[in-house]
Amino acid sequence: MSYAIYPSLSGKTVVITGxxxxxxxxxxxxxxxxxxxxxxxxxxxxxxxxxxxxxxDASHPPLFRRCDLRSADAIQSTFSEIVDIAGPIEVLVNNAGNDERHEIDAVTPTYWDDRIAVNLKHYFFCAQAAAAGMRKNGRGVVLNLGSISWHLALPNLSLYMSAKAGIEGLTRGLARDLGEAGIRVNCIIPGAVRTPRQMQLWQSPESEAKVVASQCLRLRIEPEHVARMALFLASDDAARCSGRDYFVDAGWYGE
Incomplete structure (x- = not known):
């Protein structure tokens, strides 16, 4: 298949977490x-x-930086290093997270704090760190990754779903507060994406077939399908898109 090329993304400094x-x-x-x-x-x-x-072999080979996003100090130092190398960050993709399953009775205050740190807290502090340069430029894009899970009330994911619901609220707040500086903020909500982690830990042939049968499109969602939405929303083609949720879920409405 052929996909769109977005000239407005060429040369842009992009940070992707996770x-x-x-x-x-x-x-x-x-x-x-x-x-x-x-x-x-x-x-x-x-x-x-x-x-x-x-x-x-890419025209600008991507560069990896190890960063424990649970630490606001680590975020600040890593983002400062990137700015020193490449100038202001123009696109931030807040993607990192972990959908660890849990039983309600097993949740402790320490576990709660860790799951919120892994799945929600860093979204704000990464946006805060990137927004400084975006304000100076008078433009920028922040993309937050949500989840279909809380829309469907999937089991054994209460903390993860709380964080992902919070990300949609955070997206609205950031879009409002940063919009006057020309910064667009949107949320991408993937459905059941066929990643190696999902297939190894949570999916079986039977559960996979059940998910597909619950979708309007009887096709599996691959990571590249979510990435294509991110490209569009980060590009100038989406210049008037902000403060909204964009689902890439093949029309999954649950059982």
């Missing part, structure tokens, strides 16, 4: 193939270095 694998890795490749200058953050060093090596 870019070492899955949806994040697809986004790293997609933006790099558009000629963007991509920096991606992750704690999975082996996967990230392999991805970096595989994209050495």
């Amino acid at each position: 870019g070492g694998s899955g949806i994040g890795a697809a986004m790293v490749e997609a933006f790099a193939r558009q000629g963007a200058r991509v920096f991606f953050l992750d704690v999975a060093v082996e996967d990230s270095l392999a991805l970096q090596e595989s994209l050495r």
Whole structure:
């Protein structure tokens, strides 16, 4: 299949969190193939270095930086380093997260704090760090990754769904507060995406077939499909899109 080329993304400085694998890795490749200058953050060093090596032929090979996004100090220092290398960040993709399953009775205050740090807190502080340069430029794009999970009330994901619902609220707030500076903020909500992690941990042939049967389109969603939405929303083609949710879920309405 052939896909759109967005000239407005060429040469843009793009930061993608959780870019070492899955949806994040697809986004790293997609933006790099558009000629963007991509920096991606992750704690999975082996996967990230392999991805970096595989994209050495891009016009601007993407660069990996290890960053524990649970630490606001680590975020600030990593973003400052990127700005020193490439100038102000023009596109931020807040993608990192972890959909660890849990039983309600097993949740402790410490576990709650860690899951919120992994799935929500860094979205704000990464946006805060990127917005400083975007304000100076008078433009910029922040894309937040939500989840279909809380829209469908999937089981054993209460903390994850709380964070993902919060991301949609955060998207509205940031879009309003940053809009006067010309910064667009949107939320991408993937459905059941066929990533290696999902297939290894949560999906079986039977559950996969059940999901597909619940979708309007009886087709599996691949990471690249989510990445293509990100490209559009980051490009000038989406110049009047802000404060909204964009679903890439094949019309999944649950059982």
